[in-house]
Amino acid sequence: MIEVALIGNPNVGKSLLFNVLTGGKAHVGNWPGKTVEKKEGICRYKGEEMRIVDLPGTYSLTAHSIDELIARDYIVKEKPDVVIDIVDASNLERNLYLTLQLLELEANVVIALNKYDIAKSLGYKIDVDELSRILGVRVIPTVATTKEGIDKLLEAVLEAAKEKKRRRVSIGYGKAAEKLISRIERTILKDKDLSSRYPTRWLAIKILEGDEEILKEVEKSRFRNEILEVIR
Ligand SMILES: Nc1nc2c(ncn2[C@@H]2O[C@H](COP(=O)(O)OP(=O)(O)OP(=O)(O)O)[C@@H](O)[C@H]2O)c(=O)[nH]1
Ligand SMILES: [Mg+2]
Known part of the structure; x- marks a missing residue:
């Protein structure tokens, strides 16, 4: 079974x-301890079975709201095989903020460039291949209302799920911050438990940001003083 998570800003489709x-055959439950609805369903395509989990709509993946935390926890802890990032093609710039955060989390992202019909009717010309090249992930234009692009999207999901090596795109934060990130990463690597649970670069960035949830995790580490020394 291939585990697939759906994520995207509110109202993207x-x-x-x-x-x-x-x-449309969803099993509706709740996220553990939360009252936010959790939807799960099965998709069969070319003899493969995929479990699709619908994550709450979110603009970002900080720990500032319950929705964002649920989405982030799911990706970090459950490590789905593929994350379909649904991007509103008619609102590309705002939507790509979440995409960059997913890449930083080292999720196996496939982009559904949805509402492509609207983008076209607005006269937007999106260079899909270039977008895919820059981000290092598959980008498939879709129109959910007419099911255009859905087969191609599923094809891309299967390809991504089978891929062993992934091209990693990382966002640079400038010399000073990069130095701190490397320092934190080196200390994190000493803690095998912590560094096996989270991508170390992501963890280092979250520590620098002062992310409350992550700092709680770091407090539990034997190396907490060494790790936190960098931000004191
Ligand atoms: N034209 C067009 N409309 C779309 C497309 N995909 C979704 N929509 C419409 O966009 C609106 C929002 O779709 P939803 O599927 O409810 O979006 P959502 O992301 O679940 O929204 P929230 O749950 O509120 O975050 C609906 O009116 C859809 O019919 C598309 O590809 N093209
Ligand atoms: Mg919805």
Whole structure:
């Protein structure tokens, strides 16, 4: 079974795409300890079975709201095989903020460039191949309302799921911050438990940002003083 998570900003077409992929047969539950609805469904394509999990709509992956934390925890802890990042093609710039955070989290991202019909009717010309090249992930234009691009999207998901080596795109933060990030990463690597659970670069960035959830995790580490020394 291939585990696939759907993520995207609010109103990008997540629910519609979820229904298209799963035939609308969702199992609805709650996220553990939370009252936010959790939807899961099965998608079969070319003899492969995919479990599709619909994550709450979110603009970002900070720990500032319950929705964001649920989405982030799911990606970090459950490590789905593929994350379909649904991007509104008619609102590309704002949507790519979440995409960059997913790449920073080292998620195996496939982009569904949804509402492509709207982008086209607005006269937007998106160089899909170039976008894919820059981000290092597959980008598939889709129109969830007419199911255009859905087969191609599923094809891309299967390819991504089978891929062993992934091209990593990282966002640079400038010399000074990069020095701190490397220093924190080196100390994190001493803690095998911590460094096996999270991508170390992501963890280092979150520590520098003062992310509360992550700092709580770091407090539990034997190396907490060494790690936190860098930000004191
Ligand atoms: N034209 C067009 N409309 C779309 C497309 N995908 C979704 N929509 C419409 O966009 C609106 C939002 O779709 P939803 O599936 O509810 O979006 P969502 O991401 O689940 O929204 P939230 O749950 O509110 O975050 C609906 O009116 C859809 O019919 C598309 O590819 N093209
Ligand atoms: Mg929805």
